[in-house]
């Protein structure tokens with residue numbers, strides 16, 4: 001990436017490979033990188049994070065360890081690994097209480113650390129984790145950011161329980177499709193919305209109990225009908241904008257709204273009266289702890305859930321892969337295949 005802006009800022013070119021400078025670092029030869037919306041926000045300069053140019057994007061990746069620093073013990077050369085994206089300063093209050101994903105000097109792959117749209121990436125060895133059983137490199141690069149964020153939102157924060165009803169706004173993207181998989185595995189009843197009948201059909205094939213086409217039907221009304229006017233227990237709204245208020249209106253008393261971003265606008269109109277009267281909780285979340293990442297990998301091993309991959313682009317075509325995600329054409333994750 002040569003500067004902030006559109007996908008035309010992305011170039012496929014050679015650069016110096018990373019070199020180990022600290023004893024706890026490793027170098028991973030990447031086989032695949034996963035795309036996330038955060039890559040696009042970083043490219044646009046919308047996150048406010050200042051990155052030295054040229055910069056390598058990409059928070060998600062999987063590959064093989066090819067070099068280790070002098071003090072590395074948890075992995076060795078030749079190990080297949082997936083990557084936990086964030087790392088902290090090790091010194092602030094959050095880092096010292098094992099919450100380094102909340103570090104005030106947080107560094108995330110593809111942001112303050114060079115990312116995974118590359119053949120090699122350098123990172124702290126404690127960010128290397130074993131790939132879930134039976135996963136391909138593409139799948140191992142597709143799950144970390146989305147699934148760790150969801151794990152924290154749905155399991156730790158919203159504490160979604162079996163038998164509860166969950167509403168997922170805008171089924172299609174990596175977050176929403178993974179949320180559907182997680183919620184069904186937990187035993188929740190799931191309602192999804194989309195403007196595409198095709199996406200609603202695919203969601204039903206993945207276990208969604210009800211689909212609402214929001215172009216034809218007001219989803220708040222539909223939710224009230226489907227829940228005997230009670231509302232849902234949990235809403236996942238990563239769309240925001242005009243949808244936010246409707247998400248609040250869809251919640252039952254004591255309901256929880258979780259969000260990890262707002263693709264349609266981050267300054268929505270709120271409804272404080274509803275938040276107060278219905279005793280609602282709103283959880284904002286991004287990433288999750290290493291402990292949660294461990295739990296997640298164990299869960300994936302136990303349930304055999306795999307991320308849904310919509311399409312694979314070659315690394316050289318990363319700009320078009322981002323354009324494809326920006327057009328919201330996908331159902332599931334978009335992955336970059338990285339050549340040897």
Ligand SMILES: [Zn+2]
Pocket residue numbers: 088089090091092093094095096100103104105106
């Ligand atoms: Zn810190």
